[in-house]
Amino acid sequence: MKKYMILILSAITLFFARATVLEAPTSKEELGKLLFFDPILSKDKTISCASCHKPEYAFADSSATSLGVGGARGLRNTPSSMNMLLQRNFFWDGRAASLEEQALGPIENPAEMNLSLDKALLRLRKSKAYSSYFRKIFGSEPTRANLAEAIAAFERTLETSDSPFDYWKFYDDSNAVDNAVKRGFILFNEKGQCIKCHFGANFTLSEFRNIGLFNGRDLNDSGRASITGKIEDLGKFKTPGLRNVALTAPYMHNGMFGSLSEVIEFYNDPNKIVPNAMNRDSIMARPLGLTVDEKKDLESFLLSLTDKRFSKAEKINVAE
Amino acid sequence: MKTTLMLAAAALAFMAFGLNDMLTGRWETRPSLKGNITGIVFKPDHTYEGYINKKPFVSGRYILKDSLITIKEYGCEDKTGIYKLVLFHHSDSLRFQAVNDSCTPRREGMTRLVFGRVK
Numbered sequence: 001m002k003k004y005m006i007l008i009l010s011a012i013t014l015f016f017a018r019a020t021v022l023e024a025p026t027s028k029e030e031l032g033k034l035l036f037f038d039p040i041l042s043k044d045k046t047i048s049c050a051s052c053h054k055p056e057y058a059f060a061d062s063s064a065t066s067l068g069v070g071g072a073r074g075l076r077n078t079p080s081s082m083n084m085l086l087q088r089n090f091f092w093d094g095r096a097a098s099l100e101e102q103a104l105g106p107i108e109n110p111a112e113m114n115l116s117l118d119k120a121l122l123r124l125r126k127s128k129a130y131s132s133y134f135r136k137i138f139g140s141e142p143t144r145a146n147l148a149e150a151i152a153a154f155e156r157t158l159e160t161s162d163s164p165f166d167y168w169k170f171y172d173d174s175n176a177v178d179n180a181v182k183r184g185f186i187l188f189n190e191k192g193q194c195i196k197c198h199f200g201a202n203f204t205l206s207e208f209r210n211i212g213l214f215n216g217r218d219l220n221d222s223g224r225a226s227i228t229g230k231i232e233d234l235g236k237f238k239t240p241g242l243r244n245v246a247l248t249a250p251y252m253h254n255g256m257f258g259s260l261s262e263v264i265e266f267y268n269d270p271n272k273i274v275p276n277a278m279n280r281d282s283i284m285a286r287p288l289g290l291t292v293d294e295k296k297d298l299e300s301f302l303l304s305l306t307d308k309r310f311s312k313a314e315k316i317n318v319a320e
Numbered sequence: 321m322k323t324t325l326m327l328a329a330a331a332l333a334f335m336a337f338g339l340n341d342m343l344t345g346r347w348e349t350r351p352s353l354k355g356n357i358t359g360i361v362f363k364p365d366h367t368y369e370g371y372i373n374k375k376p377f378v379s380g381r382y383i384l385k386d387s388l389i390t391i392k393e394y395g396c397e398d399k400t401g402i403y404k405l406v407l408f409h410h411s412d413s414l415r416f417q418a419v420n421d422s423c424t425p426r427r428e429g430m431t432r433l434v435f436g437r438v439k
Contacts, residue, residue, distance in 0.1 A: 086356070086372065161374040169369050169376035172361070189379075189394035199395045201375035243375075 024133060028146075031133050032154025035147070040127070041120050042113035043069045049106065049151070052078040058244035058310065059158060064255025068112040075111065075221065077255035082158040083243050088206040092237045092253045095227045103151035104144065117144055160243055160307035168304075177304050184301025187294055192267070194298075196283050203242035203305070210235040212270045212280030213252055219274065221254060235279060246303045247310060260302055264295050340364075340384050342411050347435035358433055368393075388419065396423035403430060412437045 025031040035041065039048040052066035052074075053059040061078035068074060076092050084090070090102035106112040107120055124130040124142035131141060138146040165185075167176035188194045199205050208224040214235025225233035237253045251257045257266060266273045269287040270280065290298065348359040361369045362382065368391070370378035380393025384405075392400045401421030407414055414435040421427040 085354075159373065166374065166376060169379065170371055170374050172363070172369075195394050196397075199377070201372040201377040 024129075025137065028137055028150045028153040029157050030154075031137055032150035032152065033157075034133070035151055036154050040123055040130075041107050041115060043115045047113050049081075052106075052112070053081045056247075056310075058082050058160075058247040058307075060248035062249065064250050066112075068109070069114040072111045072114070074109075076253050077250060079240055080244060080248050081155050082160055083202045083241050085156050085159055086201055087204075087241075089238060093224050093227050094206075094208060094238050099152040099155055100145075100148035103148045103155065117147075121147065160309065162308045163243065163305050164308075165301075165304040178300070180297045180300035181304040183294075184297035184299070184304075187290070187298050188301050191290065191294070192288060192298055193283060194267075197239045198242055200241075204239045207239055208233065208236040209239055209281050209283075210277075210279050211237075211252075211267075212274050212277035212284060213237075213254065213256070214278055215274065215276045216278055217276070219254070219277075223253065232279075235277075242302060243305050244307055244310065246306045260299050261295065264290070264298055268295065339387065339405070339407075342407060343384060343389075343405065343414075346438040347414055348438050349433050349435055358429075358435075359438070360435065389416070393426075396426050399423045399426075401426055401430070 025034050036049040036053075039045045039051070041048065047069050050059075052061045052068075054061060057080075059081035064077060065074045066078045079092065084099055087099075088097075090096040090099060091105065096102035096105060104117060107115055108117055121142050121144065124134070124147070134140065134142045134146060137150070140146065161170070164176045164181065167173045168181070188198075197205060197207065197209055210223075212235075213219050214221065214223065219235075222234050224236040224238075225231065227233075245251075246260065249257075249259055251260070251263050257263045267284070267288060268290045270277065270284050271287070343362045344364050346359060346361045348357055351357050356372055357374075359371050359374075361371075363369075366383065367379065367381050369376050370380075370393075378393050378395055380391050382392075383390045387405045388402060389405050390400060390402050392398065399422055401423060402419040403416040403421070404419055405414065406417055414437070416430040416433075418427050418431050421430070
């Protein structure tokens with residue numbers, strides 16, 4: 001009887017051991033994905049990267065600012081983690097020059113995961129599973145460098161190029177978008193002047209601009225200036241990319257606009273929304289004078305930048 | 321002898337199809353060190369689309385006269401660029417030599433890339 005019990009227990013152990021092996025990451029991208037969704041990197045093990053970079057919102061958050069460990073509230077809107085491959089700088093103020101540098105920032109940030117990197121690495125080293133994954137993939141215990149490398153590698157897999165706009169332009173399928181999108185694209189490039197900042201494969205030049213959301217009073221985030229110390233950088237923030245923008249509301253560095261139509265209203269006549277802005281970019285010196293229909297067309301164009309992985313049928317697999 | 325024949329064949333192809341026809345179609349670079357592929361599609365209606373990693377980033381119009389291509393696109397503040405087309409390897413490879421383009425980012429991008437025809 002005892003013999004049978006041992007055999008059965010051994011079989012169960014083997015089954016689970018095999019299951020664990022099957023699920024174990026085999027590349028730094030897979031390891032990065034595991035870490036991205038694991039709250040192990042936050043102080044009280046309640047917050048993961050994915051708590052704020054939610055797959056269903058194109059790896060952004062749906063609230064103006066996100067909650068960190070212990071209910072601490074961040075100061076800026078969570079940007080999307082998607083389409084980072086071609087970006088030159090990271091965070092709204094550009095304080096990270098590489099995705100690896102960016103990946104470690106939120107772990108130590110008191111308003112986010114609030115865990116020192118030393119402690120995070122100690123936790124990973126103490127974890128039998130993580131310790132073995134890192135050894136297998138990097139040939140060493142978890143370190144600051146390979147932790148950053150794994151998370152960044154996963155983030156680099158989050159590229160999207162399957163939107164109706166892509167089908168129209170890349171595959172030359174003029175039926176992929178309707179006429180409102182086509183008109184909106186012209187407005188984006190001409191009357192709307194959006195392209196002056198939102199130029200490129202991800203619709204950003206990765207530059208820093210003051211779009212007039214700084215007045216030194218109720219809007220007092222100094223943005224890029226807090227990194228460079230330059231007065232001319234006051235109120236400047238990185239131009240975000242626009243792929244999947246329909247999913248990443250609310251908008252702007254402080255999440256002050258709840259919808260794309262609000263954003264378009266703002267750009268159409270910034271003075272009407274924020275009359276006392278300081279050093280607003282000269283590109284925005286005059287109202288655009290968009291008509292109601294033009295605003296709708298512009299919004300239609302922005303909606304066409306949503307990748308097909310976010311269509312209802314495929315929503316469940318957005319992280320893959 | 322072989323080289324002469326190849327040159328003659330290229331010349332005949334050029335005469336038969338013209339530069340416009342040779343240019344029309346999809347061209348792509350080899351992957352860069354970071355793995356990025358830049359491409360451009362020249363369409364028969366004298367428009368073109370540029371892209372990186374299948375992501376379109378520029379739309380414009382072109383005029384081709386002799387071996388000079390004049391381009392104008394969204395971006396670059398409507399500045400026109402003039403380039404000399406250099407087709408080689410039996411017209412399967414393409415380079416752009418800047419003749420006149422005051423849009424620095426475009427000039428730097430265009431002249432450092434070598435494109436191969438996508439068949």
